[in-house]
Amino acid sequence: xxxxxxxxxxxxxxxxxxxxxxxxxxxxxxxxxxxxxxxxxxxxxxxxxxxxxxxxxxxxxxxxxxxxxxxxxxxxxxxxxxxxxxxxxxxxxxxxxxxxxxxxxxxxxxxxxxxxxxxxxxxxxxxxxxxxxxxxxxxx
Numbered sequence: 001x002x003x004x005x006x007x008x009x010x011x012x013x014x015x016x017x018x019x020x021x022x023x024x025x026x027x028x029x030x031x032x033x034x035x036x037x038x039x040x041x042x043x044x045x046x047x048x049x050x051x052x053x054x055x056x057x058x059x060x061x062x063x064x065x066x067x068x069x070x071x072x073x074x075x076x077x078x079x080x081x082x083x084x085x086x087x088x089x090x091x092x093x094x095x096x097x098x099x100x101x102x103x104x105x106x107x108x109x110x111x112x113x114x115x116x117x118x119x120x121x122x123x124x125x126x127x128x129x130x131x132x133x134x135x136x137x138x139x140x
Contacts, residue, residue, distance in 0.1 A: 005067060012059075016052075017105050024048065027109070029101020030056075031092035040093075095120070 020028040024045065033053055036044030074081065092098040095117050097106065103121065106114020 013100070013104055017108075020052070021105075027097075027101055027105040029097045029105065031089065031098035032101060034089075035093065 017028040020026060026032075026044065030053070032041050032044060033049040035041035036046055036049035037053070039046065076084075088098075095102070097114070097117060099118070099121055102111075102114035102117040107118060
């Protein structure tokens with residue numbers, strides 16, 4: 001992968017976060033936007049959230065062929081992925097935000113709550129990877 005793709009992706013996320021902050025006065029987070037669509041996150045514009053998420057999916061679909069990435073090789077089955085996704089969604093609602101909200105927007109605003117949340121995300125991810133590679137492999 002060329003060096004500029006992550007830089008362009010980071011710039012696009014930063015620009016989108018700035019636009020959402022200027023236009024709505026809110027911190028951009030994917031979990032908050034997902035919760036806004038069915039009305040689970042009061043105060044968020046449902047139409048704007050739906051348009052943002054739709055545009056995000058379309059942009060990902062359009063840029064994926066440009067990256068020449070290899071096909072996905074899923075180590076787990078769909079039931080595991082679905083349960084994992086639901087647990088992540090539940091955790092982001094408990095933590096009042098996800099990695100994009102806390103990690104990108106919260107840290108750039110020097111929010112102590114986002115610093116703690118991001119530390120918890122990263123430590124949990126590291127522990128999960130360690131368990132999957134070293135702990136659960138021994139049980140097989």
